[in-house]
Every structure is written in structure tokens, then in C-alpha cells.
Amino acid sequence: MKTFLRILGALVIVGVVALLAFIFWPVSRSAPQQVAASAPEPAEHGEYAMRLADCAACHTAEGGEPFAGGRPIESPVGTIYSANITPDSETGIGGWTLAEFRGALIDGLDDEGHHLYPAMPYTNYRGLTETDIAGLHHYFIEVLEPVRNDVPANDLPFPFDQRWGLRAWKWVAMPDVGFASGAASDDQIERGAYLVEGPGHCGACHSPRNTLFVQDGYTADDAGFLTGGVIAGWTAPALRGEDSAIAGWTAEEVAQILGTGRNAHAAINGEMALVVEDSTQYFSEDDMTAMSRYLVRLDGNGADTAQAEEGPSGGLAERLSDDPATETERILASADPDMPEGARLYLDNCGACHFVDGKGADEVFPELDGSSIVQAGEPTGLISMILHGGALPSTETRPYALRMPGFADRLSDEEVATLATFLRSAWNNKASGAVETGAVADMRSEEGG
Numbered sequence: 001m002k003t004f005l006r007i008l009g010a011l012v013i014v015g016v017v018a019l020l021a022f023i024f025w026p027v028s029r030s031a032p033q034q035v036a037a038s039a040p041e042p043a044e045h046g047e048y049a050m051r052l053a054d055c056a057a058c059h060t061a062e063g064g065e066p067f068a069g070g071r072p073i074e075s076p077v078g079t080i081y082s083a084n085i086t087p088d089s090e091t092g093i094g095g096w097t098l099a100e101f102r103g104a105l106i107d108g109l110d111d112e113g114h115h116l117y118p119a120m121p122y123t124n125y126r127g128l129t130e131t132d133i134a135g136l137h138h139y140f141i142e143v144l145e146p147v148r149n150d151v152p153a154n155d156l157p158f159p160f161d162q163r164w165g166l167r168a169w170k171w172v173a174m175p176d177v178g179f180a181s182g183a184a185s186d187d188q189i190e191r192g193a194y195l196v197e198g199p200g201h202c203g204a205c206h207s208p209r210n211t212l213f214v215q216d217g218y219t220a221d222d223a224g225f226l227t228g229g230v231i232a233g234w235t236a237p238a239l240r241g242e243d244s245a246i247a248g249w250t251a252e253e254v255a256q257i258l259g260t261g262r263n264a265h266a267a268i269n270g271e272m273a274l275v276v277e278d279s280t281q282y283f284s285e286d287d288m289t290a291m292s293r294y295l296v297r298l299d300g301n302g303a304d305t306a307q308a309e310e311g312p313s314g315g316l317a318e319r320l321s322d323d324p325a326t327e328t329e330r331i332l333a334s335a336d337p338d339m340p341e342g343a344r345l346y347l348d349n350c351g352a353c354h355f356v357d358g359k360g361a362d363e364v365f366p367e368l369d370g371s372s373i374v375q376a377g378e379p380t381g382l383i384s385m386i387l388h389g390g391a392l393p394s395t396e397t398r399p400y401a402l403r404m405p406g407f408a409d410r411l412s413d414e415e416v417a418t419l420a421t422f423l424r425s426a427w428n429n430k431a432s433g434a435v436e437t438g439a440v441a442d443m444r445s446e447e448g449g
Contacts, residue, residue, distance in 0.1 A: 092148075169212065251292040
């Protein structure tokens with residue numbers, strides 16, 4: 001018995017020592033990669049690198065100063081507040097060296113070596129070039145004005161509030177450092193791969209994650225990459241494959257929605273509106289073309305051409321005067337008073353803009369027939385749009401911010417659920433399952449509508 005207790009005691013001591021070593025063993029930052037000989041100077045490149053990396057969307061709170069942090073980011077384990085990344089010496093990143101700044105982007109470590117939560121997409125930023133990293137450091141430390149802003153403490157329960165646990169998470173989540181190809185390439189597809197997989201960190205939202213919140217793939221070589229994800233209950237649609245949100249689109253159409261927030265098929269909504277407003281609308285013509293061509297080439301998705309397909313002949317009146325193409329259009333066009341409630345709700349609230357064929361109007365009212373948000377696995381986005389509406393981003397080439405009104409004051413929870421259920425199987429839509437009234441009530445309560 002004494003021997004057993006001694007062995008047990010020794011194992012406990014070894015375990016405690018191992019845990020303490022795991023927690024307190026000094027972290028190390030990854031070594032810099034080689035900088036291309038033709039790389040631009042940081043002072044010339046910093047602001048553009050910031051646009052490529054889409055820093056403003058997360059690090060600017062609603063109604064707050066740019067980059068001063070404090071924006072709540074919902075995660076499966078609680079709320080994380082984005083950091084102040086202005087050069088304020090007390091509440092921001094003032095005084096951070098290039099090595100410390102690089103460590104945050106690449107290794108998820110702050111200037112004191114503390115682990116950063118993966119709401120910061122450092123697993124994607126491990127693909128950044130040294131040129132872009134240096135440009136970002138110069139912009140945020142040398143160009144940006146400091147803003148004093150004390151960011152709220154993260155709202156995370158134990159043990160997720162213990163940052164040392166992130167060390168183990170990084171062992172299974174972190175890809176290798178360095179982008180394999182294309183960062184400074186003249187080849188459009190390679191350059192597009194860099195923009196999507198690296199600074200654009202598109203996979204952070206548009207790729208699925210496992211139970212450990214590890215992203216399923218970081219490059220096009222990974223089968224799960226860009227096959228769709230769920231963020232705070234909202235579905236981020238797949239961007240590759242036959243059923244992706246951009247299936248069948250041309251490179252020109254992808255570039256149009258990234259640059260303006262709208263095209264002939266769809267309109268941007270939700271968090272993606274911030275991406276367009278703060279990031280992609282500022283891409284150079286070459287980079288926009290590169291990103292768009294890369295996206296439509298994934299899995300043979302879309303048509304790899306700079307020209308959009310010619311639309312149907314005639315105007316809206318001619319389109320709607322044709323024989324109904326679907327059973328849904330026939331029912332709606334009949335205006336039969338005995339039609340199902342979902343169809344009647346559509347005619348009363350949606351038909352004036354999206355029409356009986358569900359095709360809307362190019363660059364004004366998006367298509368509902370085939371819409372990714374309508375058919376998403378999680379109906380959260382659709383419910384939110386019906387309740388609260390949404391606004392297109394204002395961009396340089398499309399400055400008007402068209403807004404869809406919300407119907408929270410007009411429709412009951414049951415009516416919203418009925419309308420959403422109708423939309424998800426109308427025309428050629430194939431989403432299955434009824435939207436529950438309780439889901440609408442929960443969202444109305446959470447969002448105060």
C-alpha cells in the first residue's frame with residue numbers, strides 16, 4: 001500500500017511539474033521569412049496592406065473610433081472584444097516593435113508573450129508576406145493617430161478565460177508559416193490564392209470548424225476549405241463547388257459584388273457588408289481580378305472569364321409577361337385568394353420589390369430564387385433580414401446605400417416563420433424543414449425587435 005501511494009504521489013508531482021512547465025515555459029516567435037527583392041517600402045504599402053487584411057471590420061466598434069477596438073465578437077465559448085490597435089501607448093499597441101507586431105499576426109502572441117484568442121485570424125495570417133507585415137506595422141505604428149480607449153474585458157467562463165490553454169489549441173490548429181506561392185506573382189490565379197487564403201482570411205468565416213474550433217483547411221488543397229461555415233448562428237455560404245453561393249457566376253460578377261456589394265444575382269448583407277465597405281472596394285483592379293478569377297476557378301466553380309453572361313432579352317415587363325417558369329410563380333401571379341398563407345404574405349410584403357418570379361431587379365433588389373441566405377442551413381440570417389431588414393454598403397462606385405425595411409412591427413412571429421418557410425422552398429429553392437416560430441421569437445427577443 002505504501003509503495004502504491006509513493007508511486008501515486010510521484011505521478012502527481014510529475015503531473016504538476018509538467019503542467020507548470022506547460023503554462024510557464026517561455027513562448028517563442030516564428031522566424032521571419034525572406035523578403036522579395038522587389039518588395040515596396042513599408043511607407044508606400046501600409047494603408048493598402050491594411051485594406052487587404054480587413055483590419056477595420058473587427059477592430060472598430062459600432063459608433064467608435066477607427067481601429068480603437070471594443071467590438072464584441074461572439075464565439076462558441078463567450079464574447080471576445082477586439083483590441084485597440086491604434087498606437088496609443090497605454091490602451092493600444094504604441095511602442096510595439098516589428099518583431100512583436102509580427103508575433104501577434106503570425107503566432108497569436110502579444111508584446112508580452114500572452115496568447116491571443118483565435119477571434120484574431122492569426123492562423124490565416126501565417127500566410128502573410130514579410131512585405132505586408134512590415135507595411136501593416138508601419139501604418140499602425142507610424143501613420144495612424146493614437147486613440148485612448150479601454151476595451152471591455154472578455155466575457156468568457158472558466159476555463160476558457162485561461163489563456164495558457166490556447167498553447168495546446170495552437171498545436172492542433174496552426175498551419176505552417178509562409179505562403180507557398182503567389183504572394184508577389186504576376187500569375188493572377190496565384191496572386192488570387194494569396195489574397196483569399198492569406199490577408200483576406202476568407203476561410204475564417206467561409207470554412208467549417210470542428211468541435212475544437214479549428215478551421216477545416218487553409219488552402220485550396222484542403223477539401224473543406226471555403227465549403228461554408230457558421231458564425232454566431234449565421235451561415236457563411238460555401239464559395240466553392242456546385243452548390244456554392246457563387247456557382248455559375250463569372251469572374252466579373254464576383255468582382256462586382258466584392259467591389260460594390262451587389263450584382264445581378266445577389267446583394268451583400270450582415271458582416272460581409274463591413275468587408276466590402278472597409279476592405280474589398282479598395283482593392284486595385286489587378287488584385288480584384290486576381291481574387292475573383294481564383295474564386296471561380298475553385299472546383300471548376302463558375303466561368304473563368306472577365307465578361308458576364310448576357311442576361312435575358314427585354315425588360316422587367318417582358319420578363320414578367322412570359323409564361324410562369326415555376327409553380328411558385330404561377331401561384332403568385334394568379335393572386336388566388338385561396339393561395340397558401342406563405343404565398344399571401346410574400347405578395348403583401350415582398351412581391352413589390354422581388355416580384356412573382358423571385359428574381360428582383362439587377363443591382364437593386366437581389367434574387368430570392370437561388371439565394372444563399374434564403375437556403376442557408378441555419379435560417380438565422382433570413383429571419384433577421386425579415387425582422388430588421390438590411391442596408392447595402394456605400395462604396396465609391398455605388399454610393400447609394402439602399403435599405404430593405406424590417407417587418408418586425410408588421411408581422412407576428414408565426415407570420416415571419418411562415419414566410420421564411422415559404423421562401424426556403426419557393427421557385428427553385430431546396431432548403432428543407434420548417435422555420436420554427438420559437439426561433440423567430442428568440443431572435444426578436446435577442447435583437448430587441
